[in-house]
Amino acid sequence: MNLSFFDQFTSPYLLGIPLILLSVLFPALLFPTPNNRWVTNRLSTLQLWLLNLITKQLMIPLNKKGHKWALILTSLMILLLTINLLGLLPYTFTPTTQLPMNMALAFPLWLATLLTGLRNQPTTSLGHLLPEGTPTPLIPALIMIETASLLIRPLALGVRLTANLTAGHLLIQLIST
């Protein structure tokens, strides 16, 4: 089977069975569940150290209430990191190069932030639509522009991840030959 450069971006199938679920869940195998021990083996220690580092970096700017997001943001970050890094190995498939998967990640999270902001602090979240210090005649146009940018955001984020990964992997393949 002669491989072209784009074969790494096709969703893997084995005898008609889609293997995409396996490739998404595989990174979970690399992180063993933390057991009850206080002093763990080297792998768990290193992973815990990395996890702590990432969580600290994410959570330091936030106040106490923002720490609710710690679990989902950290786990999301670790998942994406692992998936993307594993995709650099030969004969691997990177799920995040598929646009549907990135949209599935982007839309719910974006909607969650938007609705949380609108529910808890409606005036502040609507106030974000207008940057500070705009001259008065520009206000209507600017509000429309900001609304459009807000609604486009999930599409932008999803496509951004897809495009970055696809381009990166392709570039690496091109340069390696």
Place this chain on the structure above:
Amino acid sequence: VLHTTRALHTAQQRLAPLPPLPEKGGEVRYGLIPEEFFQFLYPKTGVTGPYMLGTGLLLYFLSKEIYVINHETVAAACILSVIIYGIKKYGSDVAAFADKLNEEKVAKALSVKNEAIKDLETAIEQEKKEQWRVEGCKYLFDSKRNNVAMLLETNYRERLLTVYNEVKKRLDYQVAMQNLKRQKEQDHMIQWVERNVAQSITPQQQKESIAKCILDLKALSKTAQAAV
């Protein structure tokens, strides 16, 4: 789910103490294949068995083109060599780092315990010192008691002296009064006697006395002249 999986828990559920971690992980050859595989094949094929298996499989895949050599093979070879180089060079450092993290964790907890022990020991020593001080308090109290007694004694003596002085002053006053009175009476009497005597000397008596004196003087002068 919790209750259906209960049958799967064969070991005794015990949260602490956990069995200690084994010192070394499972033995692996070439970093990938566990030693048990070689031991498993040893009775049938001897020492070279697994190697023959590996080589045979590889050549089979290559010759029958089940595994095609393509550009990814080169990429795989490069990546593999980089990974192996990285592990060989930095593996021990990473292991030391992980061990250091664990050591720091344990050392932090131990230091808490040790500091608590040290604080308690210093507290014990201070307590013993306090007890020694309490024993010394007896002497302190004795000396204080002596001090107080001396002060009282001194004060008492001072007051006695004051009393004595006051009484003496009053008695002296009385004595002086009596002396003065007697003196005054004496003077008065002497004056009265003198006055009366002076008054009683009439002029007649005065002339008689003066004539007598002259006669006496003449007589005396006669005898006196005779002596010279």
